[in-house]
Amino acid sequence: MIKQSLQLKLSQQLTLTPQLQMAIRLLQLPVLDLQAELREALEKNLMLEMDDGLELAPPKGEQQRSTENAREGQEAAPEQASGDDFREDLPYADVPDYTTGYSSGSRDDGDEQRDYADASGTSLREHLMAQLDVALPEGDRKAIATMIVDAIDDDGYLQESLEEICANLEPELHTDIDEVERVLACVQRFDPLGIGARDLCECLLLQLSPFAPDTPGLDLARRLAAECLVELGEQDYAAIRRRLGCDPEELETAVALLRSLSPRPGSAADSRPPEYIVPDVFIRRVEETWQVEINPAIAPRLRVNAAYAGSLGRSGEYSTLRSQLQEARWLVKSLEIRNETLLRVARAIVAHQQDFLERGEQGMRPLVLREIAEALELHESTVSRATTGKYMHTPRGVFEFRYFFSSQVSGSDGESVSSTAIRARIRKLIADEDPAKPLSDSALTRILVGEGIEVARRTVAKYRESMGFPSSNERRRVAIR
Template identity: 50%
Template structure:
């Protein structure tokens, strides 16, 4: 059986419950008539519309929350997709090391038997053609080695600049742009962009895309810089520990960051918050 929308989905699930289920009728009324008020977290209005006490409303909402807004997921069949990291980052003897993943850098070589035959053969048209193919094969292998060498150099440069991130997490991420790596390795910025696109590192805390390490920055009161990644981590940390009944507004979060010496405008907080899929304070406010 299919549902037309979220409201219909919840209604159908409630209808399947036993009539003896506590607060079933009121939960149905809430879903059918006042779902928008529930989404707005307007507890007082819900109590008035349903003519119930605060305690009863809590029970009704608990019943609605026990429903599955996406029941199709339990029968959905999908194959898991795995990311194969290009580099492995690990700590040995207190020192961070970066190595290529051997699975993405297979050892290729030209068969010496055939290359020897080509070198000893005459200058016939067929053999000249084979010599050209041999040269192309050598260039191809050389290009792969060059690509892997550049990838490893870029990875090591990134990790050398982000040791604090490895030790303390996203809050310690330093501001860094492509140009910083390009200048250090004496490569063009476009080369760094190409090398870091859809490339991944395997770290002790998971697989992370190269691009994650690059972010803009804001100034601190001490005259330093704080990366956008670190600011997003601060926002996540503050929201995770807030009082659900009185969630932090963007202005309050900006004030708390200012106390840490990080000067961020309220609208910037809103932008970062939305980027990490954190709802506004009014949407985060819980009725229970």
């Protein structure tokens, strides 16, 4: 027989209060989501108002401020190469550029080059449909051309076969493949050239079609596009010369002509506004120290409306307004906690990664979330939320907080080396290598070991592949003789 009894037991458990849940949610929100959350709160909660007349910064204001701070960071950064150093000189400057539908106006040598984003928001489809309305204003051909335009992807390639396009037009329109082929030829003359191609070969041939017949290397460039794209991608110039029977000078001219074309013509006509990254904190060098500041444009000060809060009194009426008052106080407090946590985490990262700010990627030190959590006496999950989707503006660029966290590799002197620093060193070694005798993974490993970085060959291979560098055999450039 079961005997019933009463027992007293003392226990503790962690409960997430509504205020704590709000603080956690605000901490993990990126900038744009945070601003949307605050705008919604200001619209719904009568007890909230902006402090000192501050308003949430509009997107244009954020972009302008971000641009100004980026310019200040470039001035404070070490010497950087100008845009002219990266300009690729093509052998035929008089050949028009058919890879874009826009022309760049001339400017004086003393004028500063400025790039202004097209805010019209015109997509590739809208760009093609505007030309279609002029070329084929009405009739069956316009319906066929509209179906073709709908089948073109963002890169400008036709993703459906002609048979599928004919089937999609049924039963409203009866047509045949020959008619669709003729309409496709009309669409392929639209701007930008190369649009509507079914593969890379056809795309390049369409872009070569407007060139004058006496253009140097034109005939050989067409043969390269039609017959030797695989060998050209592998840079197997010896096999190309044997197959096409051409000399090195002719091949070099044809290859340069092909490199002036665009393999993705659709991207040139897509003028949708880009998405800008708004930094959460700014890092500046003040005398001999690094100063960390919260971006005021994304962290407006909110406050409780004192007039409304004082009018409630102590009576039990107006329960809805009292609930809004409590939520408003929680939101203001949670926003303060968020800004304080971001600032503390950013300062701890900067204190740990000063060598990166002064020397670049090769000065990056190994760092994990646990180290920041222990230094700030926070939980590791809190640091994880504070570093996800958050960005800092430094003199070396805008980086996500997570960028400064990397694994470590033991060094010969007992000090650990960051994997980011190792990648930067491998990148520099490959950039400085002899193109005719590229460094193998074993050679890279020996160099790193000689510099005191104990790293395995398979680790070097993994880092090299993650940075997009091919193997030494693929990097070897065959001299064109």
